[in-house]
Amino acid sequence: MIAVKKLLGKGSLGLAAGLLLMGATNAQAQDAVAGKAVFDANCAVCHSIDADVVGPALRDVHERRGDEWLAKFISNSQEMVQAGDKDAVAVFEKFNKMPMPAFNTSLSEGDISNVIAYIKEASAAPVAAAVEEPAAADAAAPAVAAEPAEVAFLDLPPVLLFTFALSAAIIVLMVLVVVLLFRLFIPMLGNSIYDEDFRSSFAGRVLFLLRGDATVVTGKAKDHIHSDHDFDGIQEYDNDLPPWWKALFYVTIVFAVGYMLHYHVFKTGALQTEEYEMEMQQAALLAAKNAEDPNAVTNYEVLTDAAALESGKSIYTANCAACHGAEGQGTVGPNLTDEYWLHGGDVNDIFKTVKFGVPSKGMVPWQGKLTKDQMLEVSSYILSLQGTNPANAKEPQGEKM
Known part of the structure; x- marks a missing residue:
């Protein structure tokens, strides 16, 4: 009989302890549920459990700081910063000195305790592994052309490499032929290469250019003074303009005539204003296709109902x-x-x-x-x-x- 009483006594103690533990676990779970509601309404804008947002990630923050520190920080973080709390100042400095709102006026001590309970429960949950699934092709999405990959020169097809090599060989042979012709025929001409008729010819100009005479580029210096061009003792020589300058001048005249005919007479080309308007239309079309473009033009009206x-x-x-x-x-x-x-x-x-x-x-x-x-x-x-x-x-x- 005594043994039965002892057994019942021990069983009653164990049962009571079990009920107390179950009750404590259930209360803690209820605190976490209430804390999640408070967290979502007040904290989720700036905080996440696993990632930095506006403020730091909160996983295991209770282990690093302690419940008392967390409660004070949630109540009034700036008060702790101004008091010189090392951890509070470190968080404030790390996150661009963005002050956290003081919740001591909007949340009760119980609400703050519930938030800490939710952080503990969320921290105890395993981190969800991000599974990257291949994105399914969206039939409605416009096809975007992939950028061409860069290819090394030696990785080009053999046919192209052979074509480049053959072209280089032909150019080298042509240069060698021209050099050999000059070396063969110039000695045969003797002193006649200095005659004015030969020097003024194309072949003579090229020859003397190769020999260092830049007259074909700079023009001939006649060293003749204009008799009627004397201003305050300053005299003007009657030298040729450089041939390259005259050629470029003639080219600009031809270009100007062609430009005027193309843009202003036949109107086959778009002027700057038209080009600007077309580019703006193209940009608007591209922006309209991309809804995630911050520069896309929107025309929403203010809702008043x-x-x-x-x-x-x-x-x-x-x-x-x-x-x-x-x-x-x-x-x-x-x-x-x-x-x-x-x-x-x-x-x-x-x-x-x-x-x-x-x-x-x-x-x-x-x-x-x-x-x-x-x-x-x-x-x-x-x-x-x-x-x-x-x-x-x-x-x-x-x-x-």
């Missing part, structure tokens, strides 16, 4: 308020209620800023998270905040629109 603006407000509250303030007054990001804009204040400019982001300033791109309609709705809602003058608005930034 109440349903669209209400949808834009909910999107803004869930994704933008953490950095721009619940009323658009600006916190980490700029004030969205004044007339000053860093990247343009038109609805199309705001749409592009939302879509492509400004990574250098900490603004993340939203094109992978929001649809086109959602981005247009939130852009229209942002414009509806103009002139609302919220309390504690951030100072103007950018240019007045």
Whole structure:
């Protein structure tokens, strides 16, 4: 009987301990679930578990910093930076001195504890291996010609290599033949090569050019002074212009006549204005085909109906308020209620800023998270905040629109 009591006593203790552990595990799981909701609403804009975004990756951050440090940093990171906390300053410096919003006014201690519980649970999960699957060919996508690969000269087909070698051999033989002809026939001419008739001929000019006489290029220096060209003691010689200069002058005359006929008489060529307009049309077509081009021209209109603006407000509250303030007054990001804009204040400019982001300033791109309609709705809602003058608005930034 005593043995049975002892056994029951020990079993009761084990059962109680098991129930307590199960209850603790279940409570921790509930904390992580609640923490994920808080994290997604306030932190996911700037943080990821496995990758640096605006702020650092958070995997195992509780092991590196500790729960108490994390709670203080989430509550008010700038207070820790100003106090000289080494780790807080290091994070602030590493991520371009982008201040993290203080959450001690918007989140309770329980919310912050739940966020830390979620970070622990997410850190314990194995890192998902990225499996790269071959992209299926999109039949609707236009075929893009692959850039030709560079080929080394010696890797060209043997027929081409033989053709190049044969052409080089023919050129060398022609040069050798010309040199041999000069060496054979010039001695036969004797002193007659110095006659003016031979020297003024094409063969004579080439010969003397090869022998160092540059008259064929520079023209003949006659050293005759113009009798009537005397200005303040300065006299002018009647020398020939260089033949190359005269030839180039005649070529420019012919080119000018051809240019005038082609562009201004027969109008068979496009003038600069027409070429500019055609290139702009081509650029617009290319930009229209590429929806991911930040320079593509868009012509969205501001949405003014109440349903669209209400949808834009909910999107803004869930994704933008953490950095721009619940009323658009600006916190980490700029004030969205004044007339000053860093990247343009038109609805199309705001749409592009939302879509492509400004990574250098900490603004993340939203094109992978929001649809086109959602981005247009939130852009229209942002414009509806103009002139609302919220309390504690951030100072103007950018240019007045």
